[in-house]
Amino acid sequence: MIRVSVVGAKGRMGGHVVEAVRGAADMELALALDAGDDLTLISPENTDVVVEFTVPSASLGNVLALVAQGVDVVVGTTGWTEERLEQVRQAIAAGPRPGGQKVFVAPNFAISAVLADHFAVQAAKYFESAEVIEMHHPDKVDAPSGTALHTARAIAAARRAAGMGPMPDATQTDGGSRGQVVDGVHVHAVRLRGLNAHEEVLLGNAGEQLVIRADSFDRGSFMPGVLLAVRRLAADAPAGLTVGLDSFLDL
């Protein structure tokens, strides 16, 4: 049995993870902690893998503490930058299990979103223009979404690798309507009651458009990806930091 502890257990995602772990035949729930609880209760004696879904302002601190305690961590919380990821790599190197510790961070655990991102990156070099629109429930605290940031950065990298220059854009006045520019890619965020998690990548050439859209209507859609990551960390995932569920899929 894989012993799983959940941090952020009282949250929207954490609650789903607790139920998914309880429902998995090969897992058992160890500890379910939330804000104010003592993270040092989690140790290799009671936990194989921790699943962390909290808030961007707390996640890095939680992960660094858990690494220092020697447990492997699956992280779904947003807010990750290359600088923060580097802090995790350094913490693993300085931690109690430098050659064996595993941390996995995924911007999105839904297969629809992972594939949309994958296809958008494949398509990027064929289109003069690309923009990202993400649409979420209004209780979300961060904008743009971690997934949209990841998609935009990956599109930008694909364009750079293909030797493409900036996208055409004659805008001279912008009160904010052109969105956030992420590595040269415009990202737009919608917050609307009734939505859950949705993303569109618009790719355009003269006279044509490709739209790649992923819709997550229910948080249950993230659970197969979370359980896959837990199983891979408990088994054959490489030591160190891994980013993105695509690492565990045959894409």
Ligand SMILES: NC(=O)C1=CN([C@@H]2O[C@H](COP(=O)(O)OP(=O)(O)OC[C@H]3O[C@@H](n4cnc5c(N)ncnc54)[C@H](O)[C@@H]3O)[C@@H](O)[C@H]2O)C=CC1
């Ligand atoms: N990677 C993915 O597939 C997905 C990622 N997310 C991300 O997961 C995160 C959580 O989302 P939700 O569950 O909707 O938020 P939420 O606000 O419902 O839950 C967050 C929980 O974390 C707890 N918390 C806050 N600070 C804490 C701390 N220091 N230690 C322990 N617990 C703490 C809160 O009390 C709350 O129960 C967000 O960053 C969101 O963007 C959400 C959906 C899917």
Ligand SMILES: O=C(O)C1=N[C@H](C(=O)O)C[C@H](O)C1
């Ligand atoms: O807060 C959410 O709900 C979600 N957060 C993640 C993100 O910011 O990308 C993943 C998904 O979009 C749902």
